[in-house]
Amino acid sequence: MILSFTLLCLDPVYGAWELDAKKNTMIVDIDSDEKATVNVKCRSRDHQTVCWRKKKRALGCNMELNLKVKEQVDGGNFTCHSDNGLILDYKLILLHMQNVPQHKRIFSKSGEIVKCSVKSYSGNFSCSWNSTDDNNIEYIFKAYRSENNSIYCDEPTKNKNQYTVECRDTQTCIYEEEDQSITVVLHAIQLHRYENYTMSFMLREITKPDPPQELDINSTKDNKHILIHWKYPKTWCNLHSFFPLIFNVQITKDKRTTEADKNIKSFCVQARDKFFNSTWSEWSCYK
Ligand SMILES: *[C@@H]1O[C@H](CO)[C@@H](O)[C@H](O)[C@H]1NC(C)=O
Ligand SMILES: *[C@@H]1O[C@H](CO)[C@@H](O)[C@H](O)[C@H]1NC(C)=O
Ligand SMILES: *[C@@H]1O[C@H](CO)[C@@H](O)[C@H](O)[C@H]1NC(C)=O
Ligand SMILES: *[C@@H]1O[C@H](CO)[C@@H](O)[C@H](O)[C@H]1NC(C)=O
Ligand SMILES: *[C@@H]1O[C@H](CO)[C@@H](O)[C@H](O)[C@H]1NC(C)=O
Ligand SMILES: *[C@@H]1O[C@H](CO)[C@@H](O)[C@H](O)[C@H]1NC(C)=O
Ligand SMILES: *[C@@H]1O[C@H](CO)[C@@H](O)[C@H](O)[C@H]1NC(C)=O
Numbered sequence: 001m002i003l004s005f006t007l008l009c010l011d012p013v014y015g016a017w018e019l020d021a022k023k024n025t026m027i028v029d030i031d032s033d034e035k036a037t038v039n040v041k042c043r044s045r046d047h048q049t050v051c052w053r054k055k056k057r058a059l060g061c062n063m064e065l066n067l068k069v070k071e072q073v074d075g076g077n078f079t080c081h082s083d084n085g086l087i088l089d090y091k092l093i094l095l096h097m098q099n100v101p102q103h104k105r106i107f108s109k110s111g112e113i114v115k116c117s118v119k120s121y122s123g124n125f126s127c128s129w130n131s132t133d134d135n136n137i138e139y140i141f142k143a144y145r146s147e148n149n150s151i152y153c154d155e156p157t158k159n160k161n162q163y164t165v166e167c168r169d170t171q172t173c174i175y176e177e178e179d180q181s182i183t184v185v186l187h188a189i190q191l192h193r194y195e196n197y198t199m200s201f202m203l204r205e206i207t208k209p210d211p212p213q214e215l216d217i218n219s220t221k222d223n224k225h226i227l228i229h230w231k232y233p234k235t236w237c238n239l240h241s242f243f244p245l246i247f248n249v250q251i252t253k254d255k256r257t258t259e260a261d262k263n264i265k266s267f268c269v270q271a272r273d274k275f276f277n278s279t280w281s282e283w284s285c286y287k
Pocket of ligand 3: 128130
C-alpha cells in the first residue's frame, strides 16, 4: 500500500496540470531548481508518423513528446505534424515559477490584486485589477458560485492600466441569506509564464450601494419644521424589507437663520447595508 502511494507521488507529470480556462494549455509548476518532466501526447485519429516542432525547431518523431522543463525558454507552443507537415495537434506549455521573488512575478505586488464590488443584491457585480505594466499580459477571468456552478462574466475591458469585468449571478436577490461564497480566479499569462490569483467573498461583504437619490428639502404644512427626504438608490434590490439600508446624514446649517429647525441650507446622505459592515456609498448632496 505504502509503496504504491509513494510511486504515485513520483509520477513524472506530477506538478503539471491542464488549464481548463485556455484550450490545449498545460501549466508546469516549477518550485525548485530541478527540471520537471512532462509528457505530451499528440492526439491524432490515425496511426501515422507524427513529428513534433516548436516553431521551426524539429523535436523528433514520436506520438509522445518527453520534455524537460525548468526555465521560461523551455515553455512554448509545441505542435505535432503529419508526414506532409499538417498540424494535427498542439500543446501550449506554460511555467508557474513559484521560486521567484515577488517583484519579478506577473502579479508583482502583494495584497489585494483584484477588487470586486456590487451595487445591489441583484446578482450583478464587477471586478477590477490593475496591470502593473503593459507587457502583453493575457488575462482570463472566471467566477464560480460553487465548484460546478460558474457565473457568466463578460470579456474584461481595459481603460488605461485598469481592467474591469462585469459578471452576473442569476441566483441572487431571490435569497434572503447568501450561504455560498463566490470565488473569482484571475489567470495571467505572460509569454511562457503563468500565474493565478484567487479570492472568495460573499456578495454582502463587497456591497457598495449607489448613493441615495431624489434628495429634497421642504417644510411642514405649518411651516414650523424643515423636512429632508431621500430615496433608496434605484439599483438597490426592490425588497427593501429583506435588504434594508442605513444612512449617514450630514447637514450644513445656514448661519443667517436663528430658528433651530429652519436653518438647514444643504445636506448630504450616504447609504450602507444595515446588517453587514460593508462599504458606504458615495455621498449624494442636496444644495
Ligand atoms: C499554438 O499553435 C496552434 C497551432 O498552430 C495555434 O492554433 C494556437 O493559436 C497557438 N497558440 C499560441 C498561444 O500561440
Ligand atoms: C445585470 O446586468 C445585465 C447585463 O449587464 C443587465 O441586462 C441587467 O439589467 C442587470 N441587472 C440588474 C438588476 O442591474
Ligand atoms: C488601480 O489603480 C487605481 C488608480 O491608481 C486605484 O484607485 C485602484 O484602487 C487600483 N485597483 C486595485 C485593484 O488595486
Ligand atoms: C461537480 O461535478 C462533478 C462531476 O460532474 C462531481 O463529481 C462533483 O461531485 C460535483 N461537485 C459538487 C460540489 O457538486
Ligand atoms: C493556481 O495555480 C496553482 C499552482 O500552479 C494551482 O495549483 C491552482 O490549481 C491554480 N488555481 C486555479 C483556480 O486554477
Ligand atoms: C415635500 O416634498 C415631497 C417630495 O418632493 C412632496 O411629496 C411633499 O408633498 C412636499 N411637502 C410639502 C409640504 O410641500
Ligand atoms: C467595520 O469596518 C470598518 C472598516 O473596514 C472597521 O474599521 C470597523 O472596525 C468595522 N466594524 C465592525 C463592528 O466590525
